[in-house]
Amino acid sequence: MIIGRCIGEISLLELDFISNCVPNVGEYVSIEYDGKNVLGMIEDLVRGNVALNSEIYDVDDIKTITDVSGDDLYIKGKIRLLGDVNDNLKLPRIPAPPGTPIFKADDKILKKVFNLKNPLKLGTLVNQNDIEVNVDVNSIMNRHLAILAMTGAGKSNTVSVLIDGLLKYNAPVFIFDMHGEYVDATFTNGEVNVIDPIINPTYMSFSEIRKLAKITGSAHIQERYFRKAFNKAKEIISSGGAGTNDFLKIIFSVLESWYNDEGKTSKEKNSIMDVMNKVDDLKEKYSNLFNTNKGNILGTIQIGKANVLNLSQTDEATAEVLVSHIMRNSLQYRKNAVHKTSNKTLDFPVFYILEEAHILAPNKRDSDSKFWIQRVAREGRKFGLGLCLVSQSPKTVDHDALSQMNNMIILRLVEPEDQRHVQSASESLSGDLVKQLPSLNVGEAILTGLMTNVPTLVKIDEFKGRRHGGDLDVVSILANFKEDEAEEIRKQEEDSLNLGYDY
Incomplete structure (x- = not known):
């Protein structure tokens, strides 16, 4: 059935059309010409009446014209061209002639478009609930993903559906769970492996623990003593010479021995005492974070399970340290595994999901976690490390990290600054699609990127398992x-x- 015809000047990327019916934004259409069958997506629609222009200001005149013209309305819209379905969705080199008829895309074409090699079902088309929407698992894990939405738009449900779909492929999913939503979750395709937020400090870098101790880069003397004590404590533990497994206590003892050294000047002792006081503060705040009896936290990751790092009882500083520690070690250990340069390896790819990405990778503040998220976003795909950034405040997520997410699932976004920030970070999100974001219902999303053959307006499936989260009654x-x-x-x-x- 012809639903309209092309009008005006037509480009290789988009066209305007006039319709004799009322299609829906997000619907797919096909335009046939010169042996081609070009798939398009309706991105914008307006309804008007030629007789009722914007220069009529009398309400009675408007009523009279409406009574006379009746249903003499027109539908005008814009279609984004997606590619020739007969040529692997390559964009044609020649635009369609004006007046070319436009057809509604039939189910056979759409099922072909969403028939992928490694499919993960996210839901169904908003306008055709009999058409399943699948995304490609390899493209998600290799090219990263962002899930963005305002609060209450269905973000957590989307993450859960994604996790369950990845577990079907035996993928080791690692979730930085900021609110304890997934600790007691149940998934259809795999179990949950809860990981305690504890680090063996012998696997830490000095910069990670220095930040916790609040020793700034300008405090050179304090930093020097703390670095020496940190390295000495690691030596004592590795040699088995420690009488305790309390890492911070060992550091304090090392500093105390230097303080009691009669050869130290009063100025040196004052600097050492300053460091001792900061280690005391460190023990008071973060003693539960360290345990030298634990192995490398990466060794707790299990294939085919939802590995949940429970950060619900930690503060932001601790969460940042854990994220930077895991991101840094993951990248190095995967490099070791690929290049076979060390026996310290992570032997399989991992897909990391970072909830509250605006906290862990803030747009206007530097942090170690942000630095290593950026590094993994840029380099991780070469070594099998995938990232998923999840946030209800896109405008405060680091733009560099967000722009590395080659796939996006965008649910309802109302705030213009959020919309602009997301569009500037995405190559495939058009201005007309951005206009649709405020009108999305709960659970509806726009999919863009390499994981799908075409931009898609999807109704995300309802997660069938169990998890915490959502609004309290x-x-x-x-x-x-x-x-x-x-x-x-x-x-x-x-x-x-x-x-x-x-x-």
């Missing part, structure tokens, strides 16, 4: 609290009567 919580409080008072009164007290 505050009204029920407060009602139950009041009931519990009343029940407690009743019990106290009953107990008092049993003891012989009369109210």
Whole structure:
């Protein structure tokens, strides 16, 4: 069925059309000419009446014209051209002639477009729920992914559907779980492996622990003493000469021995005491983070499982240290495995999902976690490390890291600055698609990037497993609290009567 015809000047990338019906934004169409069958996507629509132009200001005149013209309306829209379905979706070299008819793309064409070699089903087309939308697993894991949405738009459900789909391929998924949403989750295609947020400090770099100790780069003397004590503590542990496994206690003992050295000047002792005080603060805040009995945290990752690092009880500084530590070691150990330059290896690819990416890779603040996220985003695909950045505040996610995400799942975004930031980081997100972001319903998303043959408007499947998260039922919580409080008072009164007290 012809739904319209091309009008005006037509380019190789887009065309305007007039329709004799009311199609939907996001629908696919086909344009046949010169032996080609070009697939397109409707990205914008307007409805108008030639007789009712914007220069008519009298309401009664508008009513009169409407009564006379009746349903004499027109539909005008814009179509983004996606490629010739007869030639592997390559864009044609010759544009369609004006007046060329436009057809609704049939199911056979669409099923061919979404039939991928390594499919992961995310959902169905918004406008045709009988057409499954699949994305390519290899493209996701090799070329990275961003999942972006305003709060309440269906972001966590999308992440869960993605994880379950990856587990079907035996992929080792590693989730930096900032809110404990996935600790007790159940997935159809794999189990959860909960990892405690604990680091063996002998695997840490000096810069990681220095940041926790709040020793700035300008405090050169303090940094020198702390570095020497850190390295000495690692030597003591590796030689088996420590009487305790408390790494920070060993560092403190080393510093204390230097402080008690009569050969030190008072100025040197003051500097050492400053470092000792900072180690004391470090012990008070982060003693639970370190354990020399633990192995390398990378050794806890299991293939075919959702490996969940529970960060719900840690502060942002600790989370940043853990992320930078894991990203740094993952990249180095995968390089070792590929180049066979060391026995310190990570022997299989890993897909990392970073919740609250705007905290771990902030746009306007430097941090170690941001630095190593950027490094893995740029270099990781060569060594089998994939990244997924998840955020409800895209404008505050580092632009460099976001631009390395060659795939995007974008749910509802209302704030213009968020929209601009995402569009500037994506090569395949057009201005017309950006206009659709505020009108998406919960669970609806725009897919772009290498994981899909064409930009897609999709209704994400509802996750069938179990996880925490989502909005709390505050009204029920407060009602139950009041009931519990009343029940407690009743019990106290009953107990008092049993003891012989009369109210």
